[in-house]
Amino acid sequence: MFSSLxxxxxxxxxxxxxxxxxxxxxxEYLVMATVDKENIPYAVPLSFVYFEGKIYFHSxxxxxxxxxxxxxxxxxxxxxxxxxxxxxxxxxxxxxxSVIIFGRVKxxxxxxxxxxxxxxxxxxxxxxxxxxxxxxxxxxxxxxAVFEVSLDKITGKAKKPK
Numbered sequence: 050m051f052s053s054l055x056x057x058x059x060x061x062x063x064x065x066x067x068x069x070x071x072x073x074x075x076x077e078y079l080v081m082a083t084v085d086k087e088n089i090p091y092a093v094p095l096s097f098v099y100f101e102g103k104i105y106f107h108s109x110x111x112x113x114x115x116x117x118x119x120x121x122x123x124x125x126x127x128x129x130x131x132x133x134x135x136x137x138x139x140x141x142x143x144x145x146x147s148v149i150i151f152g153r154v155k156x157x158x159x160x161x162x163x164x165x166x167x168x169x170x171x172x173x174x175x176x177x178x179x180x181x182x183x184x185x186x187x188x189x190x191x192x193x194a195v196f197e198v199s200l201d202k203i204t205g206k207a208k209k210p211k
Contacts, residue, residue, distance in 0.1 A: 064146065068207070081106075081115070091115070104200065107193055109192065109194070131148070146205070154196050166197075167186045
């Protein structure tokens with residue numbers, strides 16, 4: 050399905066799969082784009098974790114705009130921005146690294162898998178509070194939705210100093 054997408058225009062800035070994975074491990078947030086049943090696009094920033102080769106995010110609700118879109122169409126695109134640095138060399142530019150993903154979203158229903166993902170999210174964002182993770186995750190597990198995104202097509206790009 051995603052093979053019909055256009056090729057990257059700036060092949061000279063393409064990064065390797067290993068570099069894409071490094072961006073996914075280190076990036077603070079991503080923007081997920083979905084469409085509703087009328088094909089109206091919606092993009093939302095999310096905290097996430099790259100865990101065991103997939104992207105995961107959580108949500109406290111299953112009734113919002115994002116959840117409604119995913120219920121009618123599981124396809125999504127993710128834009129992940131890693132490190133950036135605006136610079137002036139001989140002109141204005143920005144050094145950057147980014148990853149674009151096309152995939153499908155599905156809810157994680159297995160309670161043990163949900164817990165593993167939520168622990169990974171806690172470790173990524175608040176590692177200094179891991180002593181509270183078990184209690185807090187267990188207390189909110191039933192009302193927290195966890196979603197998995199397949200990485201059906203992944204490309205990365207970077208502009209770095211020469």
